[in-house]
Amino acid sequence: MISDELKNLIGRKGKPMVYEVNRADLLKIADAAGDRNPVYWDDEYATGTRYGGIIAPPDFFGWPVKWPPDQTFMNSNDLFMEMAIEIAKAGYYRAINAGMESEYFLPVRPGDTIILSSEIVAIEEKEGKKGGKMLISTVETTITNQNGDTVTKLRQSSIH
Amino acid sequence: MKKQIYWEDISVGQDIPSLTKVATTLMLVKWAGAYGDYNPLHYDNDFAVNFMKTGGIIVHGTLKRQWLIQMLTDWVGDEGWLKRIQTSFKAMDYPRHMKTLVGPDDGDTWQCKGKVTGKSETGGQHTVECDIWLENSKGETTTAGTATLMLPARK
Numbered sequence: 001m002i003s004d005e006l007k008n009l010i011g012r013k014g015k016p017m018v019y020e021v022n023r024a025d026l027l028k029i030a031d032a033a034g035d036r037n038p039v040y041w042d043d044e045y046a047t048g049t050r051y052g053g054i055i056a057p058p059d060f061f062g063w064p065v066k067w068p069p070d071q072t073f074m075n076s077n078d079l080f081m082e083m084a085i086e087i088a089k090a091g092y093y094r095a096i097n098a099g100m101e102s103e104y105f106l107p108v109r110p111g112d113t114i115i116l117s118s119e120i121v122a123i124e125e126k127e128g129k130k131g132g133k134m135l136i137s138t139v140e141t142t143i144t145n146q147n148g149d150t151v152t153k154l155r156q157s158s159i160h
Numbered sequence: 161m162k163k164q165i166y167w168e169d170i171s172v173g174q175d176i177p178s179l180t181k182v183a184t185t186l187m188l189v190k191w192a193g194a195y196g197d198y199n200p201l202h203y204d205n206d207f208a209v210n211f212m213k214t215g216g217i218i219v220h221g222t223l224k225r226q227w228l229i230q231m232l233t234d235w236v237g238d239e240g241w242l243k244r245i246q247t248s249f250k251a252m253d254y255p256r257h258m259k260t261l262v263g264p265d266d267g268d269t270w271q272c273k274g275k276v277t278g279k280s281e282t283g284g285q286h287t288v289e290c291d292i293w294l295e296n297s298k299g300e301t302t303t304a305g306t307a308t309l310m311l312p313a314r315k
Contacts, residue, residue: 025194028190028193028194029194029195029226031190031194032187032190032191032193032194032195032223033191033223033226033227033229033230034181034187034227034230035226035230035233037230037233037234039238049238050238050239051238057226057229057230057233058229058233058242058245059222059225059226059229094211094212096201096212096249097220097221097222097249098248098249099221099246099247099248099249099305100221100222100225100246100247101244101245101246101247101305102244102245102246103243103244104241104242104243104244
């Protein structure tokens with residue numbers, strides 16, 4: 001059984017975040033993952049593919065969304081902050097990434113403006129493996145581009 | 161130009177070409193910056209041990225997932241499309257520490273692996289379903305999931 005405060009979080013939506021995709025950011029992701037796929041790196045090569053130019057690696061947007069540079073971990077997204085505070089009040093102070101599922105509809109390219117909209121879709125209490133209780137939260141993020149098309153949907157679960 | 165694989169070339173039960181990866185503390189800092197995940201769990205050992213009780217800093221689930229994504233996108237090539245990927249982070253992975261400025265110490269090496277579990281054709285779309293997972297040096301699966309990919313067809 002979860003508290004009413006936690007129950008009230010389900011369905012809560014965060015303020016949409018607007019992010020301009022630039023080439024340096026997507027290359028940092030490819031580089032940090034050790035992925036040298038020329039479709040991310042090589043203009044001439046990428047132009048010759050069906051994409052007609054450089055695209056971003058899947059999932060490059062960041063977890064849970066790309067945080068603006070002037071804001072630090074956990075302070076940037078109203079939704080995640082709100083959730084962390086309520087979950088801490090319920091006695092759960094930690095969070096660890098339990099799993100993620102994405103669906104990709106369209107490629108993202110440098111110069112695109114994407115909008116990330118997140119919603120808390122589930123908060124459940126479960127029995128942990130070693131006994132004791134744990135809380136699992138799930139946030140769904142829809143990412144659209146400047147044309148209003150959905151490019152990606154992401155579901156991310158955390159264990160608290 | 162990489163060689164393109166086609167839907168007709170793929171059979172259920174076949175292995176996806178594996179991808180070998182190593183994670184170092186240096187790479188985790190790079191990933192934290194690139195991905196925008198500044199959780200100290202991935203670079204502050206005292207925080208990891210004392211507060212998170214993970215026994216040490218751990219590899220980002222998102223990085224392990226990105227490795228699996230790379231295995232899949234390398235496999236299906238430019239004409240293929242990763243349609244869906246689901247990953248569950250089952251066990252923690254510990255990065256190698258740096259021995260020198262540029263060289264990692266001994267430690268784990270990971271293998272990204274996958275197997276085709278199904279194929280189908282609906283409305284002209286050629287799709288392949290896979291199980292995917294990440295193994296550490298002991299052969300333990302620390303991340304597991306499924307993926308759906310679209311492939312070009314010859315006809």
